[in-house]
Amino acid sequence: MKKLVLRLVLVSLTFFEISCDSRSEAEKIVDAAIAAYGGNLYEKTAITFDFRGTHYAIFKSATAFEYSREFTDSTGQVVDVLNNAGFTRKVDGVGIDTLTEERIGAFSRSINSVAYFAFLPYGLNDVAAIKTYLGRSKIKGKEYHQVKVTFQAEGGGEHFEDEFLYWFGVEDSLMDYMAYSYHTDGGGVRMREVREAREVGGIRFQDYINLKAVNKATPLDSMQYLYEKGALEKLSEINLENIRTSSLPEN
Numbered sequence: 001m002k003k004l005v006l007r008l009v010l011v012s013l014t015f016f017e018i019s020c021d022s023r024s025e026a027e028k029i030v031d032a033a034i035a036a037y038g039g040n041l042y043e044k045t046a047i048t049f050d051f052r053g054t055h056y057a058i059f060k061s062a063t064a065f066e067y068s069r070e071f072t073d074s075t076g077q078v079v080d081v082l083n084n085a086g087f088t089r090k091v092d093g094v095g096i097d098t099l100t101e102e103r104i105g106a107f108s109r110s111i112n113s114v115a116y117f118a119f120l121p122y123g124l125n126d127v128a129a130i131k132t133y134l135g136r137s138k139i140k141g142k143e144y145h146q147v148k149v150t151f152q153a154e155g156g157g158e159h160f161e162d163e164f165l166y167w168f169g170v171e172d173s174l175m176d177y178m179a180y181s182y183h184t185d186g187g188g189v190r191m192r193e194v195r196e197a198r199e200v201g202g203i204r205f206q207d208y209i210n211l212k213a214v215n216k217a218t219p220l221d222s223m224q225y226l227y228e229k230g231a232l233e234k235l236s237e238i239n240l241e242n243i244r245t246s247s248l249p250e251n
Helices: 002-021 025-037 039-044 101-118 220-229
Strands: 045-051 054-060 065-073 076-083 086-091 129-139 142-151 163-169 175-182 188-200 203-212 233-238 241-247
Touching: 025 039, 025 129, 025 142, 025 163, 025 203, 039 045, 045 101, 045 203, 054 101, 065 101, 076 101, 086 101, 129 163, 129 220, 142 175, 163 220, 175 220, 188 220, 188 233, 188 241
Parallel strands: none
Antiparallel strands: 045 054, 045 241, 054 065, 065 076, 076 086, 129 142, 142 163, 163 175, 175 188, 188 203, 203 233
């Protein structure tokens, strides 16, 4: 009996090692970053924050998500909800069913964009994300793993053609910089550097300085060079305020 148990343990350990070894270098780097930022707490926590005058509530797991935002405009008190079932809008508590597909798409992209960046690096393990390891580089004397992320057309959302670069610290797995190219609203390229970070409820959140290249057609892989030359312009700051977290009930 003892020999049988020992064999089962050895088989389990072998399977675990094979499973770990099957992860690509880029996937292992992202795994380490997610662990450094909160790991499985992301899937057990509801997060709220304010961003540019709008209140957001965010939840995301491997199989489900719900993003909501609340703000007041000329129409009244607006509540938008985007989840696995789609997008809905209420104004002063009344559902709006006259939105065009174009408007639904624009609102969905807007709320999804805020949630995506607020939840980084967690979302980089979405099934539609394609991760490629580009090697090591240094910024301000610190060594980083550089990972490129693109998205499959199926499951990658309307912005699947956008491309992203992430710099993860070799020693600490922290995502101090990111850059991305996008195609909506005429397209362009951006780079963000961390301005401030803090931990709330065991999850690390970051504020950023948002930088742009003078030429919006600048290749994405040129952004680090331009950043180090001081050739990027400050466009804005990305600051999350009044962050709150609450544990979700166990199923």
